[in-house]
Amino acid sequence: MTSLHDPLTLPCGQVLPNRIMKAALSEALGNKQNSPDGRLEQLYGTWSQGGYGLLITGNVMVDRAQLGEPGNVVIEDERDLDALTRWAKTTKDAGVPIWVQLNHPGRQSNPLALGHTPVAPSPIPLNMPGATTPRELTPTEIEDIIERFAAAAAVCETAGFDGVQVHGAHGYLVAQFLSPLSNQRDDDWGGDPERRMRFALEVVRRIRARVSPGFAVGIKLNSADFQRGGFTEEESRDVVAALAREGLDLIEVSGGSYEEPAMMGTAAASTRAREAYFLEYARTVRALVGDIPLAVTGGFRSRTAMDDAVRSGECDVVGIGRPTATTTDAADVILAGRAPALTAHRVQAGMRGILGKVTDLKGLDGFLDLGWHTDQLHRVGAGLAPDLDRGRIATALALLRRNGRASLGPKRGL
Numbered sequence: 001m002t003s004l005h006d007p008l009t010l011p012c013g014q015v016l017p018n019r020i021m022k023a024a025l026s027e028a029l030g031n032k033q034n035s036p037d038g039r040l041e042q043l044y045g046t047w048s049q050g051g052y053g054l055l056i057t058g059n060v061m062v063d064r065a066q067l068g069e070p071g072n073v074v075i076e077d078e079r080d081l082d083a084l085t086r087w088a089k090t091t092k093d094a095g096v097p098i099w100v101q102l103n104h105p106g107r108q109s110n111p112l113a114l115g116h117t118p119v120a121p122s123p124i125p126l127n128m129p130g131a132t133t134p135r136e137l138t139p140t141e142i143e144d145i146i147e148r149f150a151a152a153a154a155v156c157e158t159a160g161f162d163g164v165q166v167h168g169a170h171g172y173l174v175a176q177f178l179s180p181l182s183n184q185r186d187d188d189w190g191g192d193p194e195r196r197m198r199f200a201l202e203v204v205r206r207i208r209a210r211v212s213p214g215f216a217v218g219i220k221l222n223s224a225d226f227q228r229g230g231f232t233e234e235e236s237r238d239v240v241a242a243l244a245r246e247g248l249d250l251i252e253v254s255g256g257s258y259e260e261p262a263m264m265g266t267a268a269a270s271t272r273a274r275e276a277y278f279l280e281y282a283r284t285v286r287a288l289v290g291d292i293p294l295a296v297t298g299g300f301r302s303r304t305a306m307d308d309a310v311r312s313g314e315c316d317v318v319g320i321g322r323p324t325a326t327t328t329d330a331a332d333v334i335l336a337g338r339a340p341a342l343t344a345h346r347v348q349a350g351m352r353g354i355l356g357k358v359t360d361l362k363g364l365d366g367f368l369d370l371g372w373h374t375d376q377l378h379r380v381g382a383g384l385a386p387d388l389d390r391g392r393i394a395t396a397l398a399l400l401r402r403n404g405r406a407s408l409g410p411k412r413g414l
Helices: 038-048 081-089 139-159 173-178 198-210 233-243 269-274 279-285 303-311 330-335 361-381 392-408
Strands: 020-022 054-056 098-103 163-168 216-222 250-254 294-297 317-320
Touching (some): 038 054, 081 139, 139 163, 139 198, 163 173, 163 198, 198 216, 216 233, 250 279, 250 317, 279 294
Parallel strands (some): 020 054, 020 317, 054 098, 098 163, 216 250
């Protein structure tokens, strides 16, 4: 049987040294020009020594006019090639592949970062207080965004990264096209499940055609968005089956959106205790993906759960997200048996009786928790140790300092 220690050969020929992946976390460590700098090199150099089989960066945007949050790195062309090359080199000595997660926020664009109206498949705002109604994309603009994904992937390969992952989950633009709640078009890009999945397929096809055969191409996809009338598991399985024919190297399963944040640990205690929130869904698509490896991210904490998931064949790769912000060598902790489980840190809002009457505590808790973990990434990027005693007030102030009033809205983190 397969174990966590075993290497994995991807369809493109790339070899992952083991089965534990550092999943994408939005670092927000780009400079004012949205270019990578030494803080990302420090952060990924640290993670490269953590025993992971794969490192995936977080939230690299393909359009500097459409940012998820201040501090996003943007790749539109080769203007930052030298800095990107230095970033890509940070994991080479350790022999750890590094992929860039490419994304477009769509209607989840940060209003402070934008200064103008976001774009989306349809003019439907997020179901969150203060959300801006987006402008509907024209067919020409859709084609332009697809080309942006492909151009960014080509730059990543030139810079020396080992692959890219398309972010098709958590309510960002690719997921917006997939969901009937956010895509109510009636043209070639919407109107039924087949046309709603076209955008995701075209992005993957365009990237695969632009990069070399040995460059890895993956996608992060929702099992469902957990909203009434939204993207369902049945529709997700149809998308997986279609994607399996497009030359992908890894499909990562997640779920939820910032309207219903199933991926952020806000699930019921019984769900969190089971770990691997989306493993049951992964079992249902195992036969659909053929030889394409499956990764599952969300909830894994114990070595037993991770090992069982891989040994049973329910997934090929285990993704770990937020624990890597405070335990930067989380993979080594598990693989070397230094601890039976990773420590999970959760930050919640105070004054719950009062705040619960005026706001959604689940969303606020997720927002603070992501901010707390982002603070830890910034510390590691500065060469400092994580601060496990950091409180929620300091976290809230840091969010306001980084994002201004936009931090009071939805926070893009995974």
